[in-house]
Amino acid sequence: MRVFNLSSGSDGNATYIETDGVRILVDDGISCAETVKRLNLIGVSGEDIDAIVLTHEHTDHMKGVDVFSKKFNTPIYAHNDVWKGVYPKLSKTAEANMRIFDGQFEIGDLLISPVEIPHDVKCFGFTLESGLGKVSLLTDLGHTTDKIFESVKGSQLVYLEANHDVTMLRNSTKYPLALKMRIAGKNGHLSNDDSADFAEKLVLTGTRQIVLSHLSKENNTPDLAYTYISKKLGDKGIVEGTHVKIDVALTVPVRIFKLK
Ligand SMILES: [Zn+2]
Ligand SMILES: [Zn+2]
CATH class of the missing domain: 3.60.15.10 (Ribonuclease Z/Hydroxyacylglutathione hydrolase-like)
Known part of the structure; x- marks a missing residue:
């Protein structure tokens, strides 16, 4: 399991997580171009990303999502209550790429457990597990x-x-x-x-x-x-x-x- 934070803070948040079987981003709060540039630093391209999992609707967590999803046909996963805030901010993402989770879910060999966290909009932290380890992301x-x-x-x-x-x-x-x-x-x-x-x-x-x-x-x-x-x-x-x-x-x- 490899974990690489592309950006953190109010300028934008995005974290790359990779197992033997899957490559995902949790949030993409920097531009699509900048996301690709930073992924390239570790030999990963935009096409390689299997999914983007969103914590919440704030721009510093989803600025690049719409363009990235359209460009690379990437599925976006968010909780049903988070979608309510995210959906109006997307204009390019295909409906087929809008995936809803409600509780634990899997992407490839990655088991993802969301936990609701107290923020001023509906927001989730995540624990991501594979046979290789357990990683958690808790911000906002x-x-x-x-x-x-x-x-x-x-x-x-x-x-x-x-x-x-x-x-x-x-x-x-x-x-x-x-x-x-x-x-x-x-x-x-x-x-x-x-x-x-x-x-x-x-x-x-x-x-x-x-x-x-x-x-x-x-x-x-x-x-x-x-x-x-x-x-x-x-x-x-x-x-x-x-x-x-x-x-x-x-x-x-x-x-x-x-x-x-
Ligand atoms: Zn934030
Ligand atoms: Zn926030």
Whole structure:
């Protein structure tokens, strides 16, 4: 199983996941041309993609989907409730490529388990399993729940939102109060602080690789997210580099993860 994040954050989110039998994208929030360019970095072409699975309707998760699907005849999978928001934003995608899931589903040898996550529109996180491992993607969630934890625990690799530093967000002069409240709210985005608490639970149940994702450009930095979360884990006796490896997903691809 290979996992390659093409882009992360408000500029666009897209993650490539490959098994021996299938190649998919979870979200495609960058342009089709840019998606293809970044896939080419690892020797994958647009035609190779078997499906795009969508988390939710926000543009930073589906900007490239319509053009990509038309160009490469790619099926798009989304939950029925997510389709309600996605459908009006598509004009080029063939109806036959609009696939609905409602619960666990399979694409080739990949078993995909959606879990609903609290956001300001209907939104899902995913656990993707093959015989080679278990990977989870969790971004765009205002808070974590026991149900989410039960779904993702035991994943070797987790892309976990670390959207903002609460102090930077509070002190921001760029964001109006209403937007700050939305981001920090129960249906907004996960802070570094909350991300660290969830990361601790994941590490205690076997996760060995966490990639901090969907960082705010305005209210976080890669260094701050990494340092804050590593330190908070360290205070609980979890040593970054020994008990867990922590990376940060950026707006450009950083590295490829291989699970055997
Ligand atoms: Zn987003
Ligand atoms: Zn969103």
